[in-house]
Amino acid sequence: MTGGKRVRRREPRAHWVLLALAMLVLLAELSLDGYVTHAGAEDGDARAADTTPAPVAATAGAAVQRLESDGRVTSRALPARTIALTFDDGPDPVWTPRVLEVLARHRARATFFEVGSRVNEHPEIAREVLAGGNEIGSHTFTHVRSGTPAWRMRLELTLTGNAVAAATGRRPVLLRLPYSSSPDALTGAEFSAWRAAAPGYLLTLTDHDTGDWRRPGAGAIARQIKPGIVMLHDSGGDRAQTVAALESAIPRLQAQGYRFVTVSEALGLPPAPAAPAAQRWRGQALRAAQLAASGLARLLIFLMIVAVVLGLFRLAVQLGAVAVHVRRVRRRHRRPLQYLGPVSVIVPAYNEAANIAATVRSLIGNDYPAIEVIVVDDGSTDDTSGIVERLGLPGVHVIRQDNAGKPAALNTGIRRSRGDVLVLVDGDTVFEPGAIGRLVQPLADARVGAVSGNTKVANRGGLLGRWQHLEYVIGFNLDRRLFEVARCMPTVPGAIGAFRRAAVHDAGGVPADTLAEDTDFTMAILRAGWLVVYEPEAVAWTEAPATLRQLWRQRHRWCYGTMQAMWKHRGAVLQRGASGRLGRRGLGYLLLFQVLLPLTAPMIDVYGLYSVLFLSWGRAAAVWAGFTAVQVATAAVALRLDRERYGPLWSLPLQQIVYRQLMYLVVIQSTVAALLGGRLRWHRMIRTGSAAIPDRV
Known part of the structure; x- marks a missing residue:
């Protein structure tokens, strides 16, 4: 507050205009190369069509x-x-x-x-x-x-x-x-x-x-x-x-x-x-532009080749890791469920009136024998805490505190909890009845300090919902399986994760100095020497952003926060043991596939447009179809692993038009903000209460 007036904090703007201008300049340079290289290509029959004589x-x-x-x-x-x-x-x-x-x-x-x-x-x-x-x-x-x-x-x-x-x-x-x-x-x-x-x-x-x-x-x-x-x-x-x-x-x-x-x-x-001098200067500028365009075209061809090779390599490694992980999970599931002592579920909540009742009911309704639920109301201005109290459910406790942020709310709940097994849950997440029991089972292994559950999109209707559903399924069922096999899981999602209290203590609690506290927290647990695993059968349903603006805000925070966490834990790259695995495997994977390749992707898209304008339409269409086929095949594998229907696959090619460009811009803007040392506050998504277990489940 300043002078009695509220100071409105401006959102980070998606610089669509700047990105569009940059892409137009890039396309113009490539078009110059296309004009030079292809517009005047030799044609032995160029004169055959003209039979009219000159005077x-x-x-x-x-x-x-x-x-x-x-x-x-x-x-x-x-x-x-x-x-x-x-x-x-x-x-x-x-x-x-x-x-x-x-x-x-x-x-x-x-x-x-x-x-x-x-x-x-x-x-x-x-x-x-x-x-x-x-x-x-x-x-x-x-x-x-x-x-x-x-x-x-x-x-x-x-x-x-x-x-x-x-x-x-x-x-x-x-x-x-x-x-x-x-x-x-x-x-x-x-x-x-x-x-x-x-x-x-x-x-x-x-x-x-x-x-x-x-x-x-x-x-x-x-x-x-x-x-x-x-x-x-x-x-x-x-x-x-x-x-x-x-x-x-x-x-x-x-x-x-x-x-x-x-x-x-x-x-x-x-x-x-x-x-004349002016003509010589124009010629020098022309030559510089032509050489730059030629170099740019060669660079983009190189990047495309690198992207294809890396994409195929990534898919091969993912599929290999999936095969290993599937066998590992089957062995794990052959053992009967164990009682691992009381489980304390911490639910940080800020203005979660739309979903909090469904979240708490799903937690208490789980079939694990001993569950306490602690809802930490972090200064909500709506009736979040009142809704929970009026439910009158046994084993549910409400703690009110002034608004201090999600990490502070989590740490408050952890301090007030009694169990040695902690489950951290977002206030917009609905658990399936057997999710908690299945989620905590890997903690029977004394080496395991944290377990990632399987988050699914509840509001998957419409194109945006389908795209996010596919993204979640692919991310969880391929990347997380790979991370577990490589012992470098960088993130246990805030929506559903189980933690051993000793691991939380070794990590120093939930950190508050990055926007991706779940990623920062998980990395700290890994560096403390604990294993982090993925349990695909522990399923929770969450409400995904329903508009592009909400999606932009969420993903910008996630991406920027992940970059903060990567920078914070950069020292792991040079360390040995568990830290070294995180640094060289986990951080290397994130840097390559979630930062560097997305940064180059818009240039590759522009090169695709250039190919349509100056190269063979058939060749450009074949390359695009090949990329799309690989994406669809990858998504199909992930859907099968998650026992999901293949229906949403039809929407995947349409991602290239809007969704993928938004994700590129998120990475670009986050990278610029990180390099410039910008600060980004925590953004909360507007809830509609659509987080629920679908009827078909």
Whole structure:
């Protein structure tokens, strides 16, 4: 209270907008990589659909053509005894340097029509091209095909110009459209693209197409090297035949008096002009973005592979642990139930009027011989304690205290209890009749200090309820079995857990310095040297959040509290014995599968969208179907272990749309809050009284 007014404490906000913006930036980067890698993929039939010829002035002209301001096409041919070698599709880190080596050895010069995206990948090779006295022309940014809209062609040429400017400081003025050939083969689409998008560029076609991309043999390629403009390739595959053809043809033709020069030199044109500083800066930014996008795509592919491998490894380990645990539980259940002395049930309650009567009745109605129930009313503002008192049930005691938090209420109840076996219960949980007797049986083993029961979702109607039901079943029946077999159970849930009083004493009572007191408490018991086990037949029903907002608040508290507990017990990683098992097995598992992998999951989802946009739809669908099939199979195993119906499995694929993203955001926000040292208060869920044993049980 400040100045007589209540200060409202703000809830931690789910930063959907920030996450959405981050994902959009990520998708934009991936889309750039998709555009560079896939938008201009080579297609040998790219010109087949276009049979419309270009205007006669172009098709009947020479190989180098200019579009005048009045729309006329003028052209020029190379002088006699002049050969302009041209190389398309580079630069290539393997073949371009080998071509340059041959040219330099024979003092020949050539023109390289380079793809802008490849210039960004290998700017040093572009500079090497110019350093050898050669020139660079534009071959579009992604090797885009003819028939491309004018705006796309303008974009392609602008990006290529920027890339060449950043790499060499020069602005290209020669243009060769991908898949183009000699003037008489110029199509209407190619001419339209040049006219609409490339004013100021000299369209450079060819007089002789060597067809070296077909790899017809070095001799066949060499025979096509004749006076005029000659088309060759320095990228796009194995160009050994092209290099060999140059080695034989250049000295032979030079000996006959032919000269090998660039297109501009042959026509007496000035060299490519220097690029303005702004264009060079844009090119540098473009290259940085492209390289970042390429690295990001490779990183996400790596993460996907790691996630798949880890997921399959986790499933295999879980199934192996399940087999061991099932046999262990069967042996345990073959022994008759034992009386282990009086059991004290502690129920911390804060404004639990909706459920407290059902909770207390279910506890007293259990078939264990000696049960005392202590309800600690932690400063409730409703009629929680009055409801319990009016029940008038024997063996039920009510303790009232000022609001001090759940750990304080639990410790109060523990101090006032009489039994050496303690059962800690949430105020919204309903026990099955045999739950307490079954829950405490593992404590007959003097090494066991705590037992986790099996919590089930009572309000499992609707999608949200089904999703939480599946999550509980999978978490309890797979992870908890694994944790018991590995002797590193990190959490006995607050809803249903049994504890030996000596173990509680060794742990120092229920801690109050983390939000996940049940996890913190269990870790302390493990580190004290006690075993913690899971009893699947001890079943209690709890009310799960009924809205996304309530779910967010609950899971944010759980996740943040778990991170606090992990940090608090981090020293266990370097210790031996029971602490070491918790640190290296339990904390390692939680860190990997509940923190790190969820943090990367949104990026993988974005990569999935990228795959749909730029890769094969069938491949993306197959990957998604594979992931979903593994999830459904895992859930089916867990449901069978818990003797639950398979009906809710149909809702599992829909989790990808809303529920899974909410869980990702919970982990992300909790991680940010933990790194920034933020504080989060305990959040209480609004109860509706829906915690009850279903009729079918």
